[in-house]
Amino acid sequence: MYIYSATDIRAWDEYTILHEPITSIDLMERASQACAEWLQQYQQQTTTGFVIFCGKGNNGGDGLAIARLLAESDHPVTVYILEFGHKGTEDFQTNLARLHGSKAVIKFIPAEENIPALTAGDIIIDALLGSGLNRPLEGLTAKVVKHINQSGLEVIAIDIPSGLMVDSSSIGNTVITAQHTLSFQCYKPAFLVAENESFVGHLHILDIGLHPNFPLEHPAANRWINQALVQSIIKPRNKFAHKGTYGHAAIIAGSQGMMGAATLSAKACLRSGAGKLTTHIPAVGYTIMQIAVPEAMTYTAGKEYIELAVDLGKYDAIGAGPGWAQHDTHKALLESIFQQTTKALILDADALNTMAQHQQLLERLPRHTIITPHPKEFERLFGKSANDFDRIQLALKKAAHFKIIIVLKGRYTLVATPDGLAYFNSTGNPGMATGGSGDVLTGIITGLAAQGYTPSEAAIAGVFLHGLAGDLAAAYTSQESLIASDLVEYLGDAFHQLVL
Ligand SMILES: NC(=O)C1=CN([C@@H]2O[C@H](COP(=O)(O)OP(=O)(O)OC[C@H]3O[C@@H](n4cnc5c(N)ncnc54)[C@H](O)[C@@H]3O)[C@@H](O)[C@H]2O)[C@@H](O)CC1
Ligand SMILES: Nc1ncnc2c1ncn2[C@@H]1O[C@H](COP(=O)(O)OP(=O)(O)O)[C@@H](O)[C@H]1O
Ligand SMILES: [K+]
Known part of the structure; x- marks a missing residue:
């Protein structure tokens, strides 16, 4: 089994979309379903509230789909969307439209004064940024992450804790401190180093059925001894x-x-x-x-x-x-x-x-x-x-x-x-x-x-x-x-x- 870089993982997504074939939005749904199932198994009481922080990339799109699936299962869900000054990816927008029909409460964080107070007992879902991160967090994003970390609440990161680089060191950067990380399909380099242990918490690799032929055609230098x-x-x-x-x-x-x-x-x-x-x-x-x-x-x-x-x-x-x-x-x-x-x-x-x-x-x-x-x-x-x-x-x-x-x-x-x-x-x-x-x-x-x-x-x-x-x-x-x-x-x- 290979340990892929962020670029390779994106290529594997695209390969699956092309060769399965499956639409990008359906693949996102599959990933989100795997997360929602894990979360429901983990927290079976439907009284548990989830507070889901979403960016406007596909990681945020996952967050929105997870919000809908949890709300359909009667969990109280509040979604906070961090404003990045753009409309968001296509799949993000589709999932936002789908979420509007659900019981989830949707709010936006356009500025620091809109960062919400967090309630004891809620579980935070971190879907701010995923494998598309290309620079350290700063400004409002960094403030939201620090606020979440200081809340002392349980945090579950989707794909990778926001702010953590997939392939390089994040020492000194602002990063979500998660108790659990639900990541997709394969181990990522960031999960294998001691310096990231406190961010990642317990790691769970969820199978989202990416195409099995991709690894056969794309060997990587980083490999998993299993x-x-x-x-x-x-x-x-x-x-x-x-x-x-x-x-x-x-x-x-x-x-x-x-x-x-x-x-x-x-x-x-x-x-x-x-x-x-x-x-x-x-x-x-x-x-x-x-x-x-x-x-x-x-x-x-x-x-x-x-x-x-x-x-x-x-x-x-x-x-x-x-x-x-x-x-x-x-x-x-x-x-x-x-x-x-x-x-x-x-x-x-x-x-x-x-x-x-x-x-x-x-x-x-x-x-x-x-x-x-x-x-x-x-x-x-x-x-x-x-x-x-x-x-x-x-x-x-x-x-x-x-x-x-x-x-x-x-x-x-x-x-x-x-x-x-x-x-x-x-x-x-x-x-x-x-x-x-x-x-x-x-x-x-x-x-x-x-x-x-x-x-x-x-x-x-x-x-x-x-x-x-x-x-x-x-x-x-x-x-x-x-x-x-x-x-x-x-x-x-x-x-x-x-x-x-
Ligand atoms: N088909 C797919 O591509 C799938 C993708 N999935 C999800 O998609 C995620 C990757 O999506 P994206 O590539 O949209 O990446 P992100 O959701 O991480 O967002 C990347 C966007 O944020 C911007 N950005 C990067 N660093 C930033 C920073 N420090 N501050 C503010 N903005 C920053 C980038 O310029 C880009 O526009 C994965 O982590 C996973 O959660 C899953 O839904 C599985 C399927
Ligand atoms: N936290 C850990 N998880 C997995 N393996 C570990 C852990 N800590 C130590 N090990 C393994 O135990 C061995 C310790 O080797 P080493 O430090 O040379 O010990 P010693 O010199 O006492 O024999 C290594 O193979 C290392 O991989
Ligand atoms: K994340």
């Missing part, structure tokens, strides 16, 4: 498989006091289907690893922290960095890993921090290495970004420059590939914001890469399975009680959902 995509990647195991079939993985991890990172990665690697696993750890962790992960073979080098890892050429995938801590010798360790790597390499945590300190190492990264920074590690490696959209662009630029795969972790983890594609992961929850979650992810991706999945496939399937294990675990343990070990425990259930 079950269907990952199902197309994960292959069932061969009947006559033996442990050699599924690769030999290595995890180079751990130090005094951080052997948990190593054992979590190791377990996750094995639970992801790797044929064999060898861990390279410091001597202090030997007993811990052998007891915690008896399935893994173990080499030691260094006493309290890992100093050297040799004979790495035989591995199909190497995961390095979890729990290393910071030591002077890690630069040499990384150089030696780069030299010996012949297949897949996954770098996380202190391996990334070491590269951040010795930037020249970046130039020597083997092609198609996967790095898995969280935003702070990403900043240490590549510098600060003014906003979340810039950070995504920077990740794509660096992935292309160094020919690596960057897994930028977060709510909607980004997998940026060297060929300019941006995959956003759909699974996961805030219960996973707990120490050790990232170590599990390193293990999963290493385990998948060892089996022969390409680095992009391993990263895409890895983040999805990791988040899905988190969702399944949280359903059982609660988000609060979820710990990283639970992610390993629930990986099996996550695979079950994919491999039927």
Whole structure:
């Protein structure tokens, strides 16, 4: 599934109008019906009043149609139309004419003194501006939005909170703060970044039946990692498989006091289907690893922290960095890993921090290495970004420059590939914001890469399975009680959902 820009979404609307075919006004009715149904389900008491603020574009047209549908269902509805000094789009005008026959009260806001006082208990519907927004809100529009935000009333935004840019940062702008956003057909870039969380609230994507052929003919660089995509990647195991079939993985991890990172990665690697696993750890962790992960073979080098890892050429995938801590010798360790790597390499945590300190190492990264920074590690490696959209662009630029795969972790983890594609992961929850979650992810991706999945496939399937294990675990343990070990425990259930 693609994540479309505002321009692409408009093109998809037009494609549907042309090829279904359907008139523009009927498509607006379909979108508005989907919203009105959601609203009635959400607020079944017909005594609940709706106050609907409309602009004069098609977002406002949606608002007017929703007003009519709610009024027909006996909800008290008041509509406020913000005057923009023009008649409005054709569909807006048609819906205004249709609304005149209904019980809804219609008022206009031509000036600041007409901004209405709002009544406790009413639900505000924001249909001022949608995906047609092309500049920050100002003047009367900004005043209305601030008034709504200050009312403390529940706000439900139609398509996108008014004032929020679909494709770029809205930091510093006046934007509706919605508790719910009812958006149409597909995720939009604005919904995927942490900086917009407080505006969007709970997001609901409503299917309005846009033409299914459009995505087939218009691939986009921004993509959604969902079950269907990952199902197309994960292959069932061969009947006559033996442990050699599924690769030999290595995890180079751990130090005094951080052997948990190593054992979590190791377990996750094995639970992801790797044929064999060898861990390279410091001597202090030997007993811990052998007891915690008896399935893994173990080499030691260094006493309290890992100093050297040799004979790495035989591995199909190497995961390095979890729990290393910071030591002077890690630069040499990384150089030696780069030299010996012949297949897949996954770098996380202190391996990334070491590269951040010795930037020249970046130039020597083997092609198609996967790095898995969280935003702070990403900043240490590549510098600060003014906003979340810039950070995504920077990740794509660096992935292309160094020919690596960057897994930028977060709510909607980004997998940026060297060929300019941006995959956003759909699974996961805030219960996973707990120490050790990232170590599990390193293990999963290493385990998948060892089996022969390409680095992009391993990263895409890895983040999805990791988040899905988190969702399944949280359903059982609660988000609060979820710990990283639970992610390993629930990986099996996550695979079950994919491999039927
Ligand atoms: N067939 C369609 O095109 C469909 C469109 N739909 C709705 O249509 C919306 C998009 O409609 P429009 O393209 O008319 O866009 P808007 O309703 O967002 O309005 C855009 C208009 O507002 C102006 N504008 C942009 N930024 C402004 C600002 N900061 N201050 C004041 N005016 C500003 C623009 O110049 C333009 O005239 C979607 O968000 C969705 O709600 C839905 O009805 C589904 C079907
Ligand atoms: N709010 C959240 N929603 C979804 N996933 C999350 C959330 N918080 C954390 N995660 C996931 O948990 C993992 C945390 O990794 P990281 O920050 O490296 O943790 P650690 O270093 O403690 O192992 C990442 O894969 C991230 O995507
Ligand atoms: K809106």
